[in-house]
Amino acid sequence: xxxxxxxxxxxxxxxxxxxxxxxxxxxxxxxxxxxxxxxxxxxxxxxxxxxxxxxxxxxxxxxxxxxxxxxxxxxxxxxxxxxxxxxxxxxxxxxxxxxxxxxxxxxxxxxxxxxxxxxxxxxxxxxxxxxxxxxxxxxxxxxxxxxxxxxxxxxxxxxxxxxxxxxxxxxxxxxxxxxxxxxxxxxxxxxxxxxxxxxxxxxxxxxxxxxxxxxxxxxxxx
Amino acid sequence: xxxxxxxxxxxxxxxxxxxxxxxxxxxxxxxxxxxxxxxxxxxxxxxxxxxxxxxxxxxxxxxxxxxxxxxx
Numbered sequence: 001x002x003x004x005x006x007x008x009x010x011x012x013x014x015x016x017x018x019x020x021x022x023x024x025x026x027x028x029x030x031x032x033x034x035x036x037x038x039x040x041x042x043x044x045x046x047x048x049x050x051x052x053x054x055x056x057x058x059x060x061x062x063x064x065x066x067x068x069x070x071x072x073x074x075x076x077x078x079x080x081x082x083x084x085x086x087x088x089x090x091x092x093x094x095x096x097x098x099x100x101x102x103x104x105x106x107x108x109x110x111x112x113x114x115x116x117x118x119x120x121x122x123x124x125x126x127x128x129x130x131x132x133x134x135x136x137x138x139x140x141x142x143x144x145x146x147x148x149x150x151x152x153x154x155x156x157x158x159x160x161x162x163x164x165x166x167x168x169x170x171x172x173x174x175x176x177x178x179x180x181x182x183x184x185x186x187x188x189x190x191x192x193x194x195x196x197x198x199x200x201x202x203x204x205x206x207x208x209x210x211x212x213x214x215x216x217x218x219x220x221x222x
Numbered sequence: 223x224x225x226x227x228x229x230x231x232x233x234x235x236x237x238x239x240x241x242x243x244x245x246x247x248x249x250x251x252x253x254x255x256x257x258x259x260x261x262x263x264x265x266x267x268x269x270x271x272x273x274x275x276x277x278x279x280x281x282x283x284x285x286x287x288x289x290x291x292x293x294x
Contacts, residue, residue: 026291028284028287028288031283031284031287032280032284035280035283035284036280039279039280057276057279060279061279061282061283061286064283064286064287065286065290068286068287068290068291069290118224118253119253123249133249134247134249134250137248137249137252138249138252138253138256149263149266153263154263154266154267157260157263157264157267158267161264172264176260176261176264176265177264177265177267179265182229182231197225197226197229197231200225201224201225204224204225204257204260204261205224205257207260207264208253208256208257208259208260211256211259211260211263212256
């Protein structure tokens with residue numbers, strides 16, 4: 001999808017300008033494209049601050065109302081996306097506070113157990129001369145490409161991502177599914193580069209393990 | 223460190239050491255390959271796969287937009 005790309009900044013700014021003008025003119029198609037482009041990401045970000053999906057949907061709804069009301073005052077000092085997400089996180093944080101559920105971003109990072117290994121330690125030799133070497137190395141290369149690319153594998157990946165804690169899910173979705181850069185994700189979520197990396201690493205490691213288990217199963221049955 | 227490595231966010235001397243290790247260690251090379259694969263597969267997912275926008279909400283938002291523009 002255009003607009004998510006990291007390179008063509010001038011194009012994005014130009015696209016923003018066109019979109020903002022159309023929104024100000026009351027162009028419903030422009031508003032619809034804004035919804036289609038950002039709703040899903042907005043819901044994921046909102047979900048990090050409030051307790052339920054319903055509350056997150058309310059936050060997104062309220063954000064779009066804020067966008068409609070505020071678009072005439074938008075001054076293009078930031079990108080349209082940054083502006084929209086700033087409104088969103090403000091509303092989501094307020095709502096989270098009212099729910100008594102304030103969650104500074106650092107608390108999501110704290111959920112990540114620093115001692116939890118990226119790869120199951122049983123896969124390594126525990127002691128003796130070869131301690132630390134692989135006991136059961138992954139055998140990824142044996143899996144046929146067609147199997148990896150099968151729709152079912154995609155389904156497993158979606159499920160593995162959905163099963164992650166919300167902050168990890170948000171970061172991996174924005175980085176790897178939406179293809180945003182680390183800097184963009186840090187700005188959208190208001191999170192430090194280091195925290196972004198911790199969350200992404202944990203999310204990718206868990207997803208990798210889930211996919212490996214699945215693909216190994218398939219190899220064994222065939 | 224894997225994430226830093228893939229993001230190109232590690233110092234070049236450390237990167238060289240990681241590369242040297244990967245060349246000799248098929249296990250670690252596979253882990254890296256599998257993580258690359260996760261990223262690659264994730265990029266193939268569409269909004270349809272991970273989509274969450276219920277039609278009712280979209281319609282409600284569009285109605286709010288119309289109302290606001292007519293009122294303003």
